[in-house]
Amino acid sequence: MLLRKVLLRGASASRLLISNKxxxxxxxxxxxxxxxxFSSSSQxxxxxxxxxxGQEGGDEQPPATITVDRSGLxxxxxxxxxxxxxxxxxxxxxxIIKFRGGPIxxxxxxxxxxxxxxxxxxxxxxxxxxxxxxITSPEVSQMFGEMIGVWVMCLWExxxxxxxxxxxxLGPGRGTLMADLLRGTAKFKSFTDSMHIHMVECSPVLQxxxxxxLKCEKVGNADENGEKSSVTSITGSPVTWYxxxxxxxxxxxxxxxAHEFYDALPIHQFQRSSRGWSEKMVDVGEDSKLRxxxxxxxTPATLYLMKRCKWATEKEVESLKQIEICPxxxxxxxxxxxxxxxxxxxxxxxxxGLNGVISDSLQAIRKHKFxxxxxxxxxxxxxxxxxxxxxxHTAEEASGEGEAPFWEGPDExxxxxxxxxxxxxxxxxxxxxxxxxxx
Ligand code: SAH
Numbered sequence: 001m002l003l004r005k006v007l008l009r010g011a012s013a014s015r016l017l018i019s020n021k022x023x024x025x026x027x028x029x030x031x032x033x034x035x036x037x038f039s040s041s042s043q044x045x046x047x048x049x050x051x052x053x054g055q056e057g058g059d060e061q062p063p064a065t066i067t068v069d070r071s072g073l074x075x076x077x078x079x080x081x082x083x084x085x086x087x088x089x090x091x092x093x094x095x096i097i098k099f100r101g102g103p104i105x106x107x108x109x110x111x112x113x114x115x116x117x118x119x120x121x122x123x124x125x126x127x128x129x130x131x132x133x134x135i136t137s138p139e140v141s142q143m144f145g146e147m148i149g150v151w152v153m154c155l156w157e158x159x160x161x162x163x164x165x166x167x168x169x170l171g172p173g174r175g176t177l178m179a180d181l182l183r184g185t186a187k188f189k190s191f192t193d194s195m196h197i198h199m200v201e202c203s204p205v206l207q208x209x210x211x212x213x214l215k216c217e218k219v220g221n222a223d224e225n226g227e228k229s230s231v232t233s234i235t236g237s238p239v240t241w242y243x244x245x246x247x248x249x250x251x252x253x254x255x256x257x258a259h260e261f262y263d264a265l266p267i268h269q270f271q272r273s274s275r276g277w278s279e280k281m282v283d284v285g286e287d288s289k290l291r292x293x294x295x296x297x298x299t300p301a302t303l304y305l306m307k308r309c310k311w312a313t314e315k316e317v318e319s320l321k322q323i324e325i326c327p328x329x330x331x332x333x334x335x336x337x338x339x340x341x342x343x344x345x346x347x348x349x350x351x352x353g354l355n356g357v358i359s360d361s362l363q364a365i366r367k368h369k370f371x372x373x374x375x376x377x378x379x380x381x382x383x384x385x386x387x388x389x390x391x392x393h394t395a396e397e398a399s400g401e402g403e404a405p406f407w408e409g410p411d412e413x414x415x416x417x418x419x420x421x422x423x424x425x426x427x428x429x430x431x432x433x434x435x436x437x438x439x
Contacts (some may be wrong), residue, residue, distance in 0.1 A: 145180025
């Protein structure tokens with residue numbers, strides 16, 4: 001397996017806020033062939049949620065007080081979004097904490113808040129655009145999806161123009177990227193004829209919107225579940241929906257796209273305390289409000305923390321007071337790398353992140369403003385920077401070749417003044433060679 005990565009020019013905010021109306025300059029460096037992946041200069045720029053937490057456990061350790069500087073952040077006026085009555089999701093979260101007899105991890109909180117099948121942020125509504133909570137590159141300009149289309153076509157050519165390709169998009173939002181990709185490539189019949197589109201989307205509302213935006217029509221006979229298959233009238237390609245990548249049929253060459261998908265995967269947060277690394281958890285306080293606490297004992301996610309620290313230098317870890325890890329991102333990348341290894345093809349992952357250990361990046365955005373992470377959960381997006389080195393190491397391990405064919409490009413090609421937050425990484429099957437523009 002070959003891995004290729006490139007750094008794209010980045011916006012400094014972790015989602016594109018609506019005020020950021022400029023077209024996605026992000027793809028310009030990619031088109032000009034820049035091939036250097038930069039590490040960030042600072043670990044502390046991600047907006048974080050201020051909190052003060054007492055250490056739990058009641059042993060002889062003095063209580064640790066953690067304060068986080070939030071002076072640079074947006075301060076919501078007097079918590080005007082505070083619900084007057086407790087939302088169903090808050091009741092549900094408190095129920096889990098009560099039933100468990102103790103706090104839940106930030107990852108579990110994040111997963112419930114974003115994708116709880118009944119109350120999750122993404123589940124019941126369209127959260128994108130000026131009227132929604134945040135905006136993404138495909139929604140800013142159709143050029144974004146068209147450029148990704150060029151990338152997919154180039155990879156397909158390198159793959160030897162196979163007659164059948166599974167084109168998978170993870171977390172397609174409104175379906176805009178895929179619609180623009182298909183419109184942009186529609187004239188290349190042999191390409192579009194080979195494409196079988198697979199949309200991995202957990203939200204039924206967004207699935208419907210994707211169906212509309214891809215101008216899908218139902219065709220053929222109903223299957224055993226009474227479902228007819230869908231075909232996009234943009235190119236005539238079949239389109240199918242799933243809630244996870246594992247459900248997408250394997251056995252054909254596969255191209256996987258993930259734009260702003262990884263940043264929605266649940267992260268665990270660890271805090272340096274007098275006991276070493278303690279996991280930050282979400283609990284219910286005496287005032288019956290949600291609050292952060294530190295776990296008094298090691299948690300299962302500590303295993304992933306140890307793995308992550310092994311991929312970093314001692315100096316890098318020593319400099320940090322907090323570390324975020326994303327086991328789901330690691331597991332997903334493993335699945336992607338294995339599939340590409342067995343079926344051929346490649347993956348393009350574009351997201352906000354760092355080429356280094358992520359310290360404290362989790363943020364909540366509602367109506368284009370940063371808000372507190374625990375404030376009215378389910379009504380704001382939660383996202384965290386993507387830990388690209390973890391994805392890189394995972395894909396290398398999955399390739400099973402004992403070497404690390406990860407290539408950063410010759411130093412002299414390193415672009416000057418590139419953004420350090422909006423990053424792209426490609427994972428491709430070694431047989432095909434390096435994809436454009438990662439050569
Ligand atoms: N790629 C789109 C949307 C990004 S937002 C764009 O760039 O505009 C994240 C998307 O991933 C949403 O469509 C959300 O519903 C979906 N999503 C988040 N977590 C998911 C999960 N665990 N499984 C499947 N889809 C998920």
